[in-house]
Amino acid sequence: MVTLIDAFHLRVLQLLFLRLVVxxxxxxxxxxxxxxxxxxxxxxxxxxxxxLSQHRLSVNPLNMVGNLSALWNGSxxxxxxxxxxxxxSKCRQAVQEALQKRISRMDIEFPVGTKFGIxxxxxxxxxxxxxxVLQVDEIKEGPTKEDLYKSDRELxxxxxxxxxxxxxxxxxxxxxxxxxxxxxxxxxAGDSSASCKITSLTKDKKSSNAKKKKLGFAAKLAEEIxxxxxxxxxxxxxxxxxAIFVTPTPKDMMTIYKICTExxxxxxxxxLNARLTKMTSFGTExxxxxxxxxxxxxxxxxAAPQDEAPGCLLHRTFPTDWILARKPKIGPPKTIEIYHExxxxxxxxxxxxxxxxxxxxGVEAVFENVATWFK
Numbered sequence: 001m002v003t004l005i006d007a008f009h010l011r012v013l014q015l016l017f018l019r020l021v022v023x024x025x026x027x028x029x030x031x032x033x034x035x036x037x038x039x040x041x042x043x044x045x046x047x048x049x050x051x052l053s054q055h056r057l058s059v060n061p062l063n064m065v066g067n068l069s070a071l072w073n074g075s076x077x078x079x080x081x082x083x084x085x086x087x088x089s090k091c092r093q094a095v096q097e098a099l100q101k102r103i104s105r106m107d108i109e110f111p112v113g114t115k116f117g118i119x120x121x122x123x124x125x126x127x128x129x130x131x132x133v134l135q136v137d138e139i140k141e142g143p144t145k146e147d148l149y150k151s152d153r154e155l156x157x158x159x160x161x162x163x164x165x166x167x168x169x170x171x172x173x174x175x176x177x178x179x180x181x182x183x184x185x186x187x188x189a190g191d192s193s194a195s196c197k198i199t200s201l202t203k204d205k206k207s208s209n210a211k212k213k214k215l216g217f218a219a220k221l222a223e224e225i226x227x228x229x230x231x232x233x234x235x236x237x238x239x240x241x242x243a244i245f246v247t248p249t250p251k252d253m254m255t256i257y258k259i260c261t262e263x264x265x266x267x268x269x270x271x272l273n274a275r276l277t278k279m280t281s282f283g284t285e286x287x288x289x290x291x292x293x294x295x296x297x298x299x300x301x302x303a304a305p306q307d308e309a310p311g312c313l314l315h316r317t318f319p320t321d322w323i324l325a326r327k328p329k330i331g332p333p334k335t336i337e338i339y340h341e342x343x344x345x346x347x348x349x350x351x352x353x354x355x356x357x358x359x360x361x362g363v364e365a366v367f368e369n370v371a372t373w374f375k
Contacts, residue, residue, distance in 0.1 A: 078320040091299040094318040107295040113143035118154040168195025170241040254283035308349035
C-alpha cells in the first residue's frame, strides 16, 4: 500500500514538473519575441511608433483650415465629407489610423484643383470665398495650371505641418520640377510650421545654357566637375524619415520605385495626387506591382471612371469601405453603392445603371473635378 501511494505521488510530482518546464519555456519564448522583434518588421515598427507618437503631438493644425480633429466624428462607417475642411480632417485621421497599423507606404488623392484656402490670394482685392468653391467662370473654363499647382502645394503644406513634430530635417517634400520647388520655398519661407527640405526630381538645367557660351579652361573644368557630381541618380537627403512626393509624373515612377527599394520600410513614403489608377505605365512590372499593391489608398476622393459612371465619385477613408456616389443637379452627392475593395470600372458601371436619379451635367466629367461638389 505504501509503495502504491509513493508511486502515485511520484507520478504527480513528475506531471507538475513537466508543467513547470512548459510554462518556463513559454515565458522565455514570449520575452525573447518581445525584446527582439523580427528584423523584417523591427525598423518598420520603430518608424511607425516614432511617427505615431510625434504625430499625436501635432494637435494644432493650420488655422486657415480650422480645427481638423474636432470635425472627426469617430465613426467607422463610410461617409462623404461635406466640405474641404472635413475632407482634410478625415484625411488626417486616416493617416493616424495608418500609422497605428504600421503602414509606411501611403497614397493620398484629393479632387483636382481643390481649394484648401491655405495661401492668401495674390489679388488682395478679391472677395473671400468658401474653400473649394469655384466661381461660374472657373467652372466653365476649368482650373488653370497655376490653380492646380497651388492646390497641390497647399496639400503638401498641410502634410508638412501634420508631421512637423518629427522636425524639419526629417521631412523632405519632392516636387516634379524646380519651378514648383522655387514657388514652395517662396511661399513657405519664414514659417516655422512649414520647416522641411524641399527638392525636385528634375536636374537643374542651368549648365545646359552655359555650354552655349565660350568658356575658359578653368570655367570648363569647374563645369565638368559640377555636371559629373549632379549627374548621379536622385537620392533622399540624409536623415530623411518622411518623403512626400507631390504629383509625380509617369516618368518619375521608376525613380520613386528605386528609392523605395533602397530605403525600405524604415522611411515613410507618401504620394500626393499621384493618380495611380490613371497611369498607363510605371516603367517595369515590378514597379507597377509595388505602386498598386504596396501603396495603400489612405484617403481617396476623386472622380469615378466617367465613361462607365458619368457624374460619379469614389471615396475612401482608411480603414473604412469604398463609396460610389452620384451628384444630382441640386444637393450634395448621394451614396449609391459601398464596396469592401476598390470597385472596378464594370462594378461602377453596373451600380450607375441600377441607380435612380436625373441625368447629370457633363461639366464635372469634362474636368474630372469633384472639388466643386463641396457646396
